[in-house]
Amino acid sequence: MTDTAAVDPATYASRLTAADLSGEVPDLMAAPPVRWGVLGAGNIAASFADGVRDRTAGRVTAVGSRSVAKAEEFAAAHAPGARAHGSYEALVADDDVDVVYVATPHSHHLEHALLAIAAGKHVLVEKPITRSVAESRLLLDAAREAGVFCMEAVWTRFLPHVAALRAAIARGEIGEVRTVVADFDVFFPYDPTHRLFAPELAGGALLDLGIYPITLAHDLLGAPDTLVTHGTLAATGVDDHVGMILGYDGGAQALLHTSSTASGGAGARIIGTRGRIEIPSGFFTPTSFEVVRADGTSWSFTSPEGEGKAYEAAEVARCVAAGLTESPRMPWSDTLEVMGILDQARAQLGVVYPGE
């Protein structure tokens, strides 16, 4: 366990970069132009490619799919002019690609990111970066050895409202953080072949949705000293409705919930000794928050409109241009600690993936 039960603002601030402490969001278009290769032409890949196209100086130069027709269709709709490859191997071998964005199901992130790293490419890997902390170590070790950049696509961290919120907490706006309450519940019709329910695709609410409230709590409080998990499993054996209490020796707590069988949305409250921050809904997407202080004063912040994946794309571009292998704002240590919490929660529920 960690000694980062960082409830006081000064300790939290010491873990942030100067850019984080400023609370400002760097100009998206000022980030260097990256040539992206999209690996897996699915839903989130489309949203990412739209963000790169519309809001950054970079561009998607190639798309890789298991079907060349699908890659061509994706390119036409989301990345005009991009080369369409009918295999992931061909995509990672493309000389016009600097960074591969891995957007396949969680079960395949390790295999596909290793494929890209072996081809000498930098990687941005969708969340969760792998199925487990053991797999994450394999991936990060490979990136370290190859000297390439690797980041888990925790896009939320780079959104304007999150930047402002982190800076506000570091300034002590709500005093010491005592409690984080956050949930992410989305009803998915039960389908044993869907990636939310299929064990072979590393299904379950925890890894797909629960990672957001866990990442928020971890960012503010660090890795917990205790974890209590209660939940139910779908017929396929993966979790579908989970409550968690993260306990910290300093007295702080996080009360988190995630579900693929309930329509709760994604709200969050951060409660401190001198006030609270309320994020009304969709805390993981561009949104607003309100600071309500104990002295009765309050203020609010609203993110500018627009596709949110561009912020993480710009962070990758800045880091790659600077020759970094990891983002100081989304370091590998955060990824490993969050994966560790997910591992523990899964173990408490008895969820095991094929081959583990």
Ligand SMILES: NC(=O)C1=CN([C@@H]2O[C@H](COP(=O)(O)OP(=O)(O)OC[C@H]3O[C@@H](n4cnc5c(N)ncnc54)[C@H](OP(=O)(O)O)[C@@H]3O)[C@@H](O)[C@H]2O)C=CC1
């Ligand atoms: N940051 C965010 O907001 C979001 C992140 N995600 C993350 O992105 C990843 C992908 O999710 P999403 O885009 O919704 O998923 P989709 O099912 O829409 O797309 C995944 C793509 O992966 C490829 N693929 C490769 N192997 C398989 C396989 N065995 N089964 C299914 N697809 C396969 C397919 O591309 P092809 O056929 O072209 O080869 C498919 O289109 C997940 O890890 C998820 O956690 C998801 C949604 C939002």
Ligand SMILES: O=C1CO[C@H](CO)[C@@H](O)[C@@H]1O
């Ligand atoms: O990251 C995600 C954001 O929300 C989706 C649901 O609405 C998830 O399925 C997805 O993986």
